[in-house]
Amino acid sequence: MRRVLSIWFPRLPLDRRVRQGDPQTEGPFAIIAESKNAWRLTHVNELALRAGVTAGLSLPDARAICPDLLTEPADQMREAALLSSLQRWSDVLSPWVAPDAPDGLYLDISGCAHLFGGEQTMAEEALARLNDMRIAARIGIADTKGGANALARFSTTQITIAECGKTRHALKSLPIAALQIDTSVVAELASTGIKTIGQLYEIKSNELARRFGLGITHALGTSLGQEPDPIAPASATPIYAARMTVPEPIGLVSDLNAVLERLSMSVCTRLNDDQKGARRFKLTVRCVDTGDHVLKVGFSKPCAATKLVVQQFAHPLDKLEIEFGADWFRLVAEQIEALHPKQTEFGEKPLERESNERLKTTLSNRLGADRVQQFAGHDSHLPECEFGHVEAIDQASEPVWIDAPRKRPLRVYQRPKQLLMLEPGRPPKRFQWRRAVYSVKRAKGPERLTAEWWRDGDKRARDYWIVHTDNGSSLWLLTYPGESPPQWYLAGKFP
């Protein structure tokens, strides 16, 4: 028989703040969230409760009742992160865990409870451990998810266990809201005098469905085990991180490197075991006097090699000023991607690619990722749109250049520069650009290009001319046909 344990954390946002050591939580304190066009209290601490404030009050009302009340808005991201770490922690109880967002967990404990000496002791131990972490919890154990959930949230004791096969009996006296159905349905049922789940047992389910919709019969069916409702275990995303505390503050470069090497060895081994690599590594160094310093390095491809991580951190670590030493370190791998070990070819090509990647990584880490770029081909026939630039470190694969069909100048100016006509013609016979005067010896053209109508911007057609000047240089001139008098621009320079 399947057994389900449901843990409910009734004050998760409050507990998060308490664990952080937020001084506000020492007085009357509440978490607020916006609902029904008003800020309302969602979680209230002991002192605030004693002052007469309850969850669900609007913020102005609560302030009127308790003027000392301090509040903070809910931070869903951080609370979700705390729930996910609690999910990782709950591995100690059962391997089959699913989150019940935003503030609960389901554990399938079939065949696990005896390891702890029974369900009661298991639940007690879980509560004791959570208590150590300063997190309040309530536990319900039943044959079904719905049953365990209802018992955790709506029974009067902190631990409620429905014996095997007795879920139906245990749920009998709980209110309808425990079934997790629409509040409108609950209100509708209440208006007909149905307040507890037990009262629903006496009504035929087809009549219930006809009057109150399928939602309620489905909820009742799953809670009583008449309809299947399995736990889909979502594995918590693993965190690849390691930390180290040293008894005495250290500051020598060699010591720091030794710490870094151990940390990265631990992280990289785990990454390698999972066939994963990280694009970014973050090292937090806590100095005894100046607090936390966060160093970051990036990689041009997923990396899980201890040596490379240490190598990339060498430069920023060297730059870090540690006067009185540091005693706490944490290395975390971010942007985890699958590691694709590639079949290396024969010859020098793979070696070259390896050193290329390392060069891009090093340059990007030292200069900034946006400063180090590579060419990327674009699908266009306009000379200035034919190519673009991409950040070198962010490439999923080695960029490949496919040759463009036409010969273009070595420098193509994004904004053509206007020339000063000295002797007009098509193309001009003599012109001035900057301080030099050029006379045209030979010209080739025009190459007429029409604008791309699907792009915004200049829609004029253009004529390009290659002109060879008397001093040997070749220039690329541009004019817009149909203009009078024609203006000439310098669009590029051949080598």
Place this chain on the structure above:
Amino acid sequence: MDICTQDFDAISLGNRVYLARARVHEVMGSAADLFAVTVAAHTSGAVVWIGQERDLFALAPTSLQQFIDPSRFILVSGVTRDENLWAMQQALLCGGAACVIAELGDGPDLKTSRRLQLAAEEGGTLGIALISGRAQTSAAQTRWSCEPCAENMWNWRLTKNKSGVLGDWRVSIKGEDRASRIVDLVSAPTA
């Protein structure tokens, strides 16, 4: 006549013109970038091109493709001259690049070029400083002056050489094929 003695690890540009690796070379003149591209094409591996964003983003891979595979290029843009110099030093230091090319405007002075030279030696990388303004007394290994002289013809003049003699070459682009020797050193040294 060898431009560089063979004590150095050097790359050959053809017609017994050698350019020492692990050294910084200065190139001036309006066709300096062609010189840099030619040298880069004679190496294998990544080519780092450093410059002001405005100059750097005008560099067209659609033209480079006839000399060299544009995907070998790593473009580094700096905002100020100091940033470009620093980027050049870092790129030379980290090794792994076949060639580091920097557009510098005015040439580096003695102190700066000495630092670059040391970085090039430490990383074993070939450095090329493209100078569009004035050159200064520097610690560079060689200094070249490149000007076009006729259509598809260029004059490469070696105006300074720390270890070797000076020379003057006439250069033309030979074939369309990237793999073939792209620059033909037509005439022998005249100086």
